Amino acid sequence: MGTTTSGCCFPLRGSQAPTGPEVQLCENCKRLVLTEKEVIHMARTGMWEIEGYEMTDSSPDFPKLKESAENGCDFCLFLRNTLLSPEVDFDADEIPRIRKTYRDAGHQLLFHRAGYRMSIYDEGKLWLSFEIWIVHDATGDMELLPSLSLQDPPKPRVAPSQNALQSTTNLFLRQAIERCDAYHDKCKVGRDPAFLPTRLVDVRDENAVRLVEGFTIVGGDDASSSSAPKYAALSYCWGPRAHADQQLKTTDENIGQHLFEIPMKGMPAVLKDAIRATRELGIPFIWIDCLCIIQGNLQDWEKEAGSMHKVYGSAYITLCPTMSKSCLNGFLFRDPPSIVFPYHSLNGQPAGMYRIRFTRSWIWKMYLTVPHHPFAVDLISGSWVRRGWTFQEAALSSRMVLFGASATHFHCRTSRVTEGEDTETSVSLDDLGLFPLLPSTLSGDKLDEAWKHIVASYSQRNFTKHTDAIAALAGLAHRFHSLREKDEYCSGMWLSQLHEQLLWRRAMYEGISWGWFFNLLDPELPERVLLHAPSWSWIQRINIDYQYIRDSVLPTEPEDDGSDGHGDMSITPSPGLTDETLRLEWRLPGKSGDESSVVDRFMQFRGQELEITGFVARFPLANADKPLEVDELREADTNLFWKWTISGQYFCHTNWDFLSYTSWDRIDKGEFQHLRMLLLSSGRGKSSGEVSPGNAASSDGNISENGDVEEDDRTAFGLFLFPTIKESENGKFYRVGTWHSFCNGKGGFVRFLQYATVESLVLV
Incomplete structure (x- = not known):
């Protein structure tokens, strides 16, 4: 038997239910155990806030959590390990206030308002999450850190596979690409089938990879038709400088070696996974910035930076590891911190188990109103969506595969779809605030509105070098200029619209220190x-x-651009x-x-x-x-x-x-x-x-x-x-x-x- 709500059946108990694990909890954490009674309550109200869970501890070592863990509490151990893990460090690097709160000594933190929440993210499907709110003593600011997602039984949605590119995922992606090729003519606009970048990574040999120059592919024995071979492009985060320094790169000194063979030894995990994904999708080449741009060569960098609109715009597919926080992190194996709890039926006896998995906190104010859909959750809880260079890489792409912590997603200029779901979601202008892949319809007033959405979203991205904000938008400016050739690009704005675009203002931002203003x-x-x-x-x-x-x-009335409405902005x-x-x-x-x-x-x-x-x-x-x-x-x-x-x-x-x-x-x-x-x-x-x-x-x-x-x-x-x-x-x-x-x-x-x-x- 099961309890049903919104058309979603929860497998709460039965002969197939697994045996509850041997987990030890302190008296405080025993309040966190989910039972059938609470699930029924959530089916009616949408949430269950746990009464009585409260604890005060201090950063950076969290001694009370440590003491409770040493006394045998598995959840206190899990919570402390999570707070001390690199997962929190990456948020801290991007938001100094969080780093100060969780890493500096002496800050008192109040853990309270634990609870489970049930949210509808699609017709007949639910998202079940567990959260602990933490209050910082000095400011009273409340941070959702960490956010913990409930995945195993009860299952409002299927738990993500550890293998992000298993056979069913591969089939899902190939079918999505084939549908786009067959039915989405507008997704092909701007994609030059004859274009190849200056350099590509050749992945056709299962035992080796090498750098190849684009003109040799088109003009040599590799050319099999009048169209250039397909290639993928990678959009990812290099990570903090310490990680970026370890990145395998092409330089003036080793380009000769890379044209013969790129050594796999020492290649960071994100590049290895990108090469594997490219092969699995049957694509012979991939463009990766650290290997295809000569690093340290300013002339080559400027030349290639000015052609990003062609590189990403003409790629057959762009691979995007949203859950990879740096070049050292792979993305084809999901293994976040987690803990297994027993699940109790109404009579109080163990009837199964469920798993709580760590997901990164939603720290961007602009994203507090996004729906609890796996696509949105995977974006806003990752580092990729916060980095400046990845913005135009997505905006210029005709379609992308996003490898997230919750699911794998396919996104093109017309629609997007998530693995395990049948429904395609049409792309609209309003999505630019969350994900910058440009819709297929760009004309008239929609160009001006799209650019303002782009500016608002892009200006929230982070750069290691703030001066890169100019170059990291150049490719996208090229793309827009091709659609409005009589206009001029004026330092991030368009001459014909300066009477409005000059009116930008600085809005709220979590990282602002008002003492400087x-x-x-x-x-x-x-x-x-x-x-x-x-x-x-x-x-x-x-x-x-x-x-x-x-x-x-x-407002003015919208223009009638003759769009068929499919992929309308x-x-x-x-x-x-x-x-x-x-x-x-x-x-x-x-x-x-x-x-x-x-x-x-x-x-x-x-x-x-x-x-x-x-x-x-x-x-x-x-x-x-x-x-x-x-x-x-x-x-x-x-x-x-x-x-x-x-x-x-x-x-x-x-x-x-x-x-x-x-x-x-x-x-x-x-x-x-x-x-x-x-x-x-x-x-x-x-x-x-x-x-x-x-x-x-x-x-x-x-x-x-x-x-x-x-x-x-x-x-x-x-x-x-x-x-x-x-x-x-x-x-x-x-x-x-x-x-x-x-x-x-x-x-x-x-x-x-x-x-x-x-x-x-x-x-x-």
Whole structure:
């Protein structure tokens, strides 16, 4: 017999149920044992929060867990070993606050709120998870670390096989690729069947691998048709520098040897698994960056970095080990930390067992609302989705195989499917926030919306070298430029859309230390502009956001691009902004537009300037009331978002690049007299009932009888500019923030024009 909910049958007991294991638990951990009674409770409520489980311990050694483990508690031993394992170290490397909490001595940690949760992730299928919440004494922040997934009986879904490329998986992938080849014509767009990279790894010999040059394959005996042979591409994480230094690489010194044979001895696990997967899928070649780009050769690196749109765009398949945290970790064998618990029936006797497996915590704020589907879980609990270089590798690929901790997945530009499931999920624009493989439909307004989604997601990625953020997006910029050849790529944005794309702002980010945000003008900004990218570019900032624009104005109607709806990007209308600049000129340093090479346009941002003629006003600090912090995301530490009033009437919202609200009392107010407000755009503002809570101002705007906002009462959007020289004799300015003003009180587009003057300014 079994208990059924949402069409999913739980095999709770019966003659086939395994015998319960011999597990010893302390009195505290005995509360964690799942029984049939709790499963029935979860079937009705979705969760079971365990009462009474609580323990306080201190980092970094967790002595109380150690003492309990030495006294025989298997779960305390498992929990301590997990917290001390490299699984936590990798999260700590990426989020300094977690490293400080779990690795520095003396921090008191409260383990509490243990519980099981049952979540529907697909029709008739459930995800059952076990979690322990940990509170840090110093800040009160709550971190889900670790998150433990229930896998063995009861089984809401099939437990993942230890072999990530078993025979059934191989069959699943081959069939998915064949379906895509046969029915997804749009997935072939942009994939050049005649292209081969400069170098590839030849895996046809079962006993050896070697590096081959692409032109020898096409022009030599290896060519069997007019089309180039198929090749796979690998998208993976090198890991921390200590691991990356151990990576097998092609250099000027050993390229001759690699063209003869690449030694398997010393090859990191991730490369060995990639070679095996390529062979299993029947593909003769694979492109791997560390072997196919000459490492340490700047000229070769720049040449190859500029052709990534072709390398990944023309690959037959891209392999993605989402569960591999570095080059030293393989991905074809799943063996996470786990513990087996006894399972009890209603009469209290053991009736079987279940296994709790460790999965990495979901530490990115942007992912807290993703569904509990294995595809989403595998992405957000891994390192691959957090690294900067892997973003464009996925975005440029026509299709990918993702080897996750929970399952193996196939994803193309039209749809995705997970091993063990029959349903294909169509790809949409909204998925770009989670997974950047571009949908098959890219045209018109959808290009602009897609780019803003890309910027928002890409800017949350991590780089070992932050300056790589420019090069790691160049291939994707190439791809977009091929779709909008008459446009210009301007330091991470597009010339035709600068009136909107310049309005980026820094949103919430877990890694921000607000103590550094106490200046209108960051003292390091002039040097960064001189050496790297202009102040108006987002390219070296983190956690960029455009959502506030969508929340503030009424949308335009979507274009009818003739799509058949299969793989369509989005049906959500984009916000309608009107360009209010009078003239905007983009300038490259020392070259006219025709003289600059294509590579320079996509790889070099230094020295670019914008000369804008438009409506400009001084910021009226002398007349303004003390600003109010805007808790726009309903969280405590928004800090960068403020609201201003004049004599109690609404004036505008400001979003600073470098100024935290907590620094208001100690900053030099005289700096505000140098600020300029430059108008860029306007849009039909939403009524007070339509504006999101953080954006809403007291409503006294002009509303027509039918409830629509009158055309003259538009919301204004613009930039805050700070002169490079205090009195701005040279007319050049740094960007230091954005502002938007609703048509309420003393705000709005029309009111701004009343006190603005026309000026020409240069943004550096």
